[in-house]
Amino acid sequence: MDDTDRKLIAALQRDATASYATLGEVVGMSAGSAHDRVRKLRDRGVIRRTTVEVDPAAVGRGVCAYVLIESSRWMGDKADELAALPEVQEAHVIAGPASLLVKIRVPTTEDIQACLRKLYDIPGVSGTQTVVVLETFFERSVDPGTPSTG
Amino acid sequence: MDDTDRKLIAALQRDATASYATLGEVVGMSAGSAHDRVRKLRDRGVIRRTTVEVDPAAVGRGVCAYVLIESSRWMGDKADELAALPEVQEAHVIAGPASLLVKIRVPTTEDIQACLRKLYDIPGVSGTQTVVVLETFFERSVDPGTPSTG
DNA sequence: CATGAAATCGGAAACTC
DNA sequence: GAGTTTCCGATTTCATG
Numbered sequence: 001m002d003d004t005d006r007k008l009i010a011a012l013q014r015d016a017t018a019s020y021a022t023l024g025e026v027v028g029m030s031a032g033s034a035h036d037r038v039r040k041l042r043d044r045g046v047i048r049r050t051t052v053e054v055d056p057a058a059v060g061r062g063v064c065a066y067v068l069i070e071s072s073r074w075m076g077d078k079a080d081e082l083a084a085l086p087e088v089q090e091a092h093v094i095a096g097p098a099s100l101l102v103k104i105r106v107p108t109t110e111d112i113q114a115c116l117r118k119l120y121d122i123p124g125v126s127g128t129q130t131v132v133v134l135e136t137f138f139e140r141s142v143d144p145g146t147p148s149t150g
Numbered sequence: 151m152d153d154t155d156r157k158l159i160a161a162l163q164r165d166a167t168a169s170y171a172t173l174g175e176v177v178g179m180s181a182g183s184a185h186d187r188v189r190k191l192r193d194r195g196v197i198r199r200t201t202v203e204v205d206p207a208a209v210g211r212g213v214c215a216y217v218l219i220e221s222s223r224w225m226g227d228k229a230d231e232l233a234a235l236p237e238v239q240e241a242h243v244i245a246g247p248a249s250l251l252v253k254i255r256v257p258t259t260e261d262i263q264a265c266l267r268k269l270y271d272i273p274g275v276s277g278t279q280t281v282v283v284l285e286t287f288f289e290r291s292v293d294p295g296t297p298s299t300g
Numbered sequence: 301c302a303t304g305a306a307a308t309c310g311g312a313a314a315c316t317c
Numbered sequence: 318g319a320g321t322t323t324c325c326g327a328t329t330t331c332a333t334g
């Protein structure tokens with residue numbers, strides 16, 4: 001995982017349709033070498049998959065909110081139940097004022113209620129705190145550049 | 151934006167390296183027609199870009215946290231200042247107990263402090279509340295299926 | 301939406317340093 | 318071990334019906 005790998009990752013994050021010839025130019029190598037590097041990054045699991053970024057509003061999920069879920073028991077086994085809800089885009093176990101934090105996407109603000117109802121159907125959920133997103137500044141890929149400690 | 155488009159989007163979210171021949175099979179069309187559909191989805195902005203998903207831990211950003219930012223003034227113009235911080239992966243203006251919500255990724259828990267310090271350097275920031283992620287159940291693509299209202 | 305042809309790309313060798 | 322060159326089958330892309 002050297003600087004060349006990081007450059008390749010950054011280039012692929014920007015545009016994963018780039019040809020290996022183009023990627024080679026970016027890092028000053030041949031297409032074949034760039035290809036080798038990227039293949040190894042995939043094999044190692046550094047690059048998990050190639051995907052497309054979709055405009056949420058265009059598929060009827062223009063409203064975003066975060067829900068802090070409080071509970072009366074351990075909630076570390078609720079991954080499947082949360083994954084079963086299509087509105088839930090992310091789900092995390094957290095330290096702090098609540099047990100879980102989920103990111104939801106729904107068509108309208110009214111649909112937030114319906115989603116909360118579903119969340120309350122999960123055994124152990126004893127309360128929620130909802131944070132409605134008014135505007136999203138940005139949502140971007142993980143920065144592959146060398147961080148302070150790394 | 152019909153059911154065929156949604157199927158194509160779902161297939162591309164799963165694996166954007168799939169050939170148009172494969173995509174055509176998924177929706178029961180020829181490769182050329184599938185290609186047409188996908189091109190139009192890109193032109194319309196429904197598909198924003200093709201990218202790669204990277205393992206955060208593999209690039210030294212294995213620790214995730216959410217920071218609620220309180221302020222003593224309107225913060226709707228702070229997008230650039232937040233985008234300048236590589237630790238900040240998402241930034242939203244919110245309704246609720248705070249003004250902004252940012253998602254950060256750092257190498258270790260100790261680096262959270264350094265990031266908070268940078269956030270406090272932004273004019274108007276008067277307080278923060280940090281939610282540390284202990285475990286991420288999942289982070290997935292926006293569901294393109296027909297939602298309750300859509 | 302399907303077909304067909306030309307340009308381009310992906311993938312994996314053999315070869316060099 | 319890492320990078321380069323070279324190769325062929327597969328794929329993208331675009332015209333046409």
